[in-house]
Amino acid sequence: MVIGNSDVILSVKDLTANVDETPILKGINLEIKAGEIHAIMGPNGSGKSTLSKVLAGHPAYEVTGGEVSYLGQNLLDMEPEDRARSGVFLAFQYPLEIPGVSNLDFLRVAYNSKRKHEGLEELDAFDFDDLVQEKLGIVKMDAAFLNRSVNEGFSGGEKKRNEILQMAILEPKLGILDETDSGLDIDALRIVANGVNQLAHSNNAMLVITHYQRLLEYIIPDYVHVMANGRIIRTGGKELALELEERGYDWLLEAEAVV
Amino acid sequence: MSIPSTSVSVTSSAAQTRAAYLSHLLALAQRSETTLPWLRELRDHAAVRVQEQTFPSTRDEEWRFTDLSDLLAVELAEVGGAEVQAAKLAELAKFYLPEADQSRLVFVNGIYAPQLSSLHHLPEGLTIGNLVNLPEAAQQHLQTYLAKQTGAEEVFTALNTSGLSDAAVVQVRKNLVVETPIHLLFVSTSSPALIQPRALVIAEPNSALTIIEDHVTLNEGVYFTNSVTEIWLGDNAQANHTRVQRDNLAAFHIGKTAVSQARTSRYTCTVVNLGAKLARHHLGIHQTGEQTETTLNGLTVLHGEQVGDTHSTIALTKPYGTTRQIQKNIVDDRAHAVFNGKVFVPKEAQLTDAGQLNRNLLLSSKARVDTKPQLEIVADNVKCTHGATVGQLETDEVFYLQSRGIDADSARKLLVHAFAYEVIESIPLASLRQHIQL
Numbered sequence: 101m102v103i104g105n106s107d108v109i110l111s112v113k114d115l116t117a118n119v120d121e122t123p124i125l126k127g128i129n130l131e132i133k134a135g136e137i138h139a140i141m142g143p144n145g146s147g148k149s150t151l152s153k154v155l156a157g158h159p160a161y162e163v164t165g166g167e168v169s170y171l172g173q174n175l176l177d178m179e180p181e182d183r184a185r186s187g188v189f190l191a192f193q194y195p196l197e198i199p200g201v202s203n204l205d206f207l208r209v210a211y212n213s214k215r216k217h218e219g220l221e222e223l224d225a226f227d228f229d230d231l232v233q234e235k236l237g238i239v240k241m242d243a244a245f246l247n248r249s250v251n252e253g254f255s256g257g258e259k260k261r262n263e264i265l266q267m268a269i270l271e272p273k274l275g276i277l278d279e280t281d282s283g284l285d286i287d288a289l290r291i292v293a294n295g296v297n298q299l300a301h302s303n304n305a306m307l308v309i310t311h312y313q314r315l316l317e318y319i320i321p322d323y324v325h326v327m328a329n330g331r332i333i334r335t336g337g338k339e340l341a342l343e344l345e346e347r348g349y350d351w352l353l354e355a356e357a358v359v
Numbered sequence: 360m361s362i363p364s365t366s367v368s369v370t371s372s373a374a375q376t377r378a379a380y381l382s383h384l385l386a387l388a389q390r391s392e393t394t395l396p397w398l399r400e401l402r403d404h405a406a407v408r409v410q411e412q413t414f415p416s417t418r419d420e421e422w423r424f425t426d427l428s429d430l431l432a433v434e435l436a437e438v439g440g441a442e443v444q445a446a447k448l449a450e451l452a453k454f455y456l457p458e459a460d461q462s463r464l465v466f467v468n469g470i471y472a473p474q475l476s477s478l479h480h481l482p483e484g485l486t487i488g489n490l491v492n493l494p495e496a497a498q499q500h501l502q503t504y505l506a507k508q509t510g511a512e513e514v515f516t517a518l519n520t521s522g523l524s525d526a527a528v529v530q531v532r533k534n535l536v537v538e539t540p541i542h543l544l545f546v547s548t549s550s551p552a553l554i555q556p557r558a559l560v561i562a563e564p565n566s567a568l569t570i571i572e573d574h575v576t577l578n579e580g581v582y583f584t585n586s587v588t589e590i591w592l593g594d595n596a597q598a599n600h601t602r603v604q605r606d607n608l609a610a611f612h613i614g615k616t617a618v619s620q621a622r623t624s625r626y627t628c629t630v631v632n633l634g635a636k637l638a639r640h641h642l643g644i645h646q647t648g649e650q651t652e653t654t655l656n657g658l659t660v661l662h663g664e665q666v667g668d669t670h671s672t673i674a675l676t677k678p679y680g681t682t683r684q685i686q687k688n689i690v691d692d693r694a695h696a697v698f699n700g701k702v703f704v705p706k707e708a709q710l711t712d713a714g715q716l717n718r719n720l721l722l723s724s725k726a727r728v729d730t731k732p733q734l735e736i737v738a739d740n741v742k743c744t745h746g747a748t749v750g751q752l753e754t755d756e757v758f759y760l761q762s763r764g765i766d767a768d769s770a771r772k773l774l775v776h777a778f779a780y781e782v783i784e785s786i787p788l789a790s791l792r793q794h795i796q797l
Contacts, residue, residue, distance in 0.1 A: 156762050160754055180761035189762075196759040200780025201773060206763075213764035249780075266763065 101302065102322050106134040107171075109274050109305045110155075115166035116330075117154050124150045126330030128166070132274070135302040139316055140309045141341065142327035143349050148309045149193065151327070152278040155307075156190040157183050171273065184210075185217035187273030187304075191263040191280050198250035203262065206250045207232060211269050235268040239295045257288030264295040275299065276307045281315040293318030313345035328353055377414035380431050381514070385409050387553045388522030390437050395491070397502055398523060405506065405520035412514040424697040424729040425639055425668040430611050433581055439549040441470035447577045451475070451546060454575050458788050459542035464488070464527045468549045469556045471525055475544075484532035487541065490559070491525050501528065505559055508589045508617035509645045509674070515613045519555045519587040526557040531566040533593070540569040540788055547606065550580025558588040562596035564621075569599045569787055574606060574614070576634070581609040584635075588616045592624035594648065599627045601786050603795070606634035608663065614640040622648025622677075629785045631795055632659040632667050639668040646708075650679035657686040658782035661694035661726075668697035675708040684715040687782055689775060690726035697729045704736040704743060711738065715745040720778050722752065722771075 110132040117125040124147045132138055140148050154161045155168065157180035168175040175183060198206065211231075212222040223231065236243060239261040251259050260280050267275055277296065281289055296319050300306050308319055316324070316338065324340040325332045328349065333356045334340065344352075385406060393399055414431075415422040443451055455463065464487065465475035471489035478487060486497055493501070506520045527543050545556040562568055572588060584606060592598055606612045612635040620626055632638050644653050659667040673682050688696035698717045719728045732745040752774050760770035776796070786792045 156758075158754075158758050179766075180758060181764050181766045184762050184764040192759060192762075196756055198760075198773065198777045200777045200784065209765060209769075210763040213766075217764070249777075270764070 101135045103133070103135045103302060106302070108133050108169075109171060110307075111167075111169040113167045115154070115168060116164045117150060118162045118164055119150065119160065123164070124330055125154065128330075128332060130325065130332065132305045132307060134305055136323065137300055137306045137308065137319060137321045138323045138325065139319075139321035139341065140307065140325045140327055140332075141311070141313070141344060144311070146327040147330040148327050149278055152190055152276045152307070152309055155276060156180060156188060181213070182217075184270070185214045189267050189270055189272030189275050191260070191267060191275070191277045193279040193282060195251050195259045195263055197252045197254075199252050201250050202247055203250050204229070204232065204246040207246075207266060207269050210266065214270055232269065235265060238268045238298050239264045240291050241265055256283045257285065260284060260288065260292050261295070264292055264299075268295065268299055271299075271304075273304050274307065275304065276309070278309050279311060280308075281310055281312060289315065290318060313341045316341045326352055328356060373416070374413070376431055377416060381409065381412075381414040383435070384518055384553060385521060387435055387437060388518055388555060391522045391524040393524045395498070401506055402521050402523055405511075405517040405523075408512045408517035409514060409521055412517070415514065421670070421699075424695070425637070425666060427637070429637065430583060433551055433583065433611070435551050435553045435583055438468035438470065438552045438554055441467040441472045443467055443472070443475065443546070443548055443577065447548070450577055454544055454546075454573060456540070456542050456571065456788055456790050458790060459540045459571065462487070462539045463542040463544060465544045465546065466527060466556055467546045468552060469545070469554045471527075481539065482535060482537060484535040485537055486528065486530040486532075488528060489525050490528050493528060497530075501530075501559060501561075504561055504589065504591055506589070508619060508643070510615070510617055510643050510672075513615070515585050516587050516615050516617075519557060519585050519615075522555050523557055526559050528559050529568065529570065530561040531563060531568050531596075533563040534565045536567040537569070540571055543570065543572045545572070545574045545584075545586065547576045547582050547584060547610070548578050550578050550582045552582045554582055554584045556584065556586040560588070560590040560598065562590075562592050562598050562624075564593035565595045566593070567597040570601070571788060571791060572600065572602045574604045574612065574634075576605070576607045576610065579607055579609065581611075583611040584613070586612070586614040588614075590616070590618045590626070592618070592620045592626055594621045595623045596621070597625045599787055601629045601631070601788070601791065602640070603631045603791070604634055604638055604640065606638070608634065608636055608665065610635045612638040614638075616640070616642045618642070618644045620644065620646050620648070620651040620653065623650045624648070625652040627654040627656075627785070629656040629782060630658070630669070631782070631786070632657075632669070633795070635665065635667075637666040639670070641670040641672070643671070644673045644682070646675050646677055646680050649677045651677075651681075653680070653682040655682070655684040655686075656782045656785045657684075658689075658779055659687070659696055660689045660779070661696055662691045663694060664692070665694045666697070667694070670699045672701045672703070673713070674703045675711045675713065676705060677707060678709045679711065680708060681712040682714065685781065686717045687779060688717075688719045688728055689722065689779060690719065690728055691722040693723070693725040693727075695727045695729075699731045699733060700745070701733040702735070702743065702745075704734070704738050704741055706737045709738045709740045711741045711743075713741070713743045717747040718778075719747070719749040720751070720775065721749060722775070
């Protein structure tokens with residue numbers, strides 16, 4: 101929801117970044133306020149995923165210019181783990197499998213690293229278990245998943261739901277979903293989208309990166325941005341997504357070329 | 360020309376040094392005493408085998424990547440007895456396993472330590488103890504097994520036999536399933552010493568047992584452990600064997616596990632190598648009947664300048680045998696891991712299924728691994744696979760954990776643990792799995 105005078109959570113100005121010395125982001129400008137859901141769409145190779153990785157602090161992406169302010173802090177100066185502890189959450193397109201580390205233990209370590217950062221006491225296994233049980237319903241996950249190794253042997257849909265469960269527990273200020281919908285069947289998509297909707301509220305913001313309009317039928321964005329060739333070339337409301345679905349990206353790319 | 364003659368003289372002097380060292384080892388081994396005539400005969404025979412051979416150098420194919428030169432510089436002495444200082448007893452007790460609290464044999468410097476061993480409430484039909492204290496009839500019976508495995512003539516195995524004065528013995532009678540795990544704890548306290556632990560395990564037909572063989576130290580000085588374990592599995596017998604090596608970082612450790620598997624027997628071995636400056640373990644599996652199952656799980660973790668060498672030889676000589684082998688090496692700093700996995704499948708061994716995988720995780724740019732799968736297959740209707748991978752921790756993996764608030768160091772530790780997990784998980788005792796948290 102767009103709220104008139106709510107706080108700015110993320111402000112990106114003229115952000116440029118390289119991967120292996122190839123410029124991928126070529127001047128991104130984006131402002132996200134509390135309560136808002138932003139969607140970024142765009143063709144393959146437009147830099148959508150790169151933007152999400154840069155915001156989360158992936159070391160392979162080199163920022164070459166511009167500024168990113170997160171809750172008034174310089175985000176680019178922070179280590180990836182500090183960004184996470186401060187409330188930036190990236191749901192991965194390809195979540196990692198970690199054999200031998202139970203999902204429950206992993207969630208607890210992540211949760212407690214955030215608590216510690218906030219100066220709060222860490223939760224013990226029992227109290228944490230209560231918290232997790234409460235959150236499982238958000239992504240309709242069976243408790244049996246908690247005792248399995250992180251993502252090991254999970255189906256594609258289960259991995260994505262597990263990402264949303266992590267998000268539910270870490271309660272981010274800024275949730276970034278990197279193509280969380282890709283590879284999901286419609287049932288899993290509904291569960292994931294429904295989970296995100298339950299987690300979005302007036303004090304946080306969501307940045308949803310997707311290739312398909314389909315997800316945006318379930319997660320209704322306040323703004324839709326179209327990225328191409330490392331820049332945001334068009335910003336509109338949710339109706340822009342529908343237009344893209346109908347007409348594709350070519351008309352926008354051509355318009356861009358003419359300009 | 361003087362250059363060639365110089366190089367010849369260097370070679371021959373190196374050879375002389377090795378020959379002298381082998382004599383030094385043999386003389387030390389033979390200082391241990393025995394009063395049993397049959398054992399004396401066995402020892403003398405082995406001593407001749409030792410004398411016929413040379414101390415290995417990197418020119419020997421089997422020792423190409425594992426250089427024993429540093430050992431040559433160590434002058435060893437006799438072991439100082441089986442005493443453990445009172446002050447060290449608490450430290451020793453940390454190695455005791457609650458699951459095997461009444462089924463523990465302790466050998467200190469290769470010598471039986473009855474005061475530290477604990478044998479209570481064990482089933483009838485299980486013979487457990489040290490060789491020389493067993494009844495004469497039992498000793499007679501063991502003569503057909505002791506030092507009779509394939510490969511007994513190999514130089515370090517023969518060296519162990521040449522000084523054999525006692526051994527840990529576990530024998531399970533036909534049809535008996537021993538539920539209690541049996542803990543063979545080999546402790547070194549003596550330095551500089553030649554320590555030669557020996558174990559003999561016999562599982563008669565249809566019997567089953569779990570053995571934990573643990574090599575530990577209470578000592579920071581240099582010593583050389585030369586250990587031999589022989590395992591005989593009768594028809595349809597089952598053994599789950601865990602071998603842990605955690606010698607100190609000054610020590611040298613050469614270990615042999617020789618296993619003979621009769622028809623439809625099942626052998627699982629989990630080997631965890633953590634310690635020693637230089638460690639070499641040779642696991643030899645010899646199949647004597649059809650349809651055996653063999654599962655080998657290995658984990659070697661090395662830091663500093665450690666060398667850890669795993670050799671395995673699996674001889675499938677009959678039809679329908681299956682083997683599953685995974686060897687994982689985690690190598691940091693300037694350490695060096697070696698893996699050589701031989702699988703022999705002669706013409707008679709039709710319809711066998713052999714799988715081997717060696718995975719290596721290098722944590723430093725100076726770490727090194729030499730891996731050599733070696734499959735010799737003559738039979739034409741078999742399934743044999745092997746693979747070897749070498750990798751590092753991927754930035755993407757570390758980043759995933761960082762993005763959940765876990766710092767980079769802890770993330771790396773967690774990923775190393777995850778890599779090792781598959782092997783650690785196969786250790787049947789929870790308490791030992793806890794001990795081996797990396």
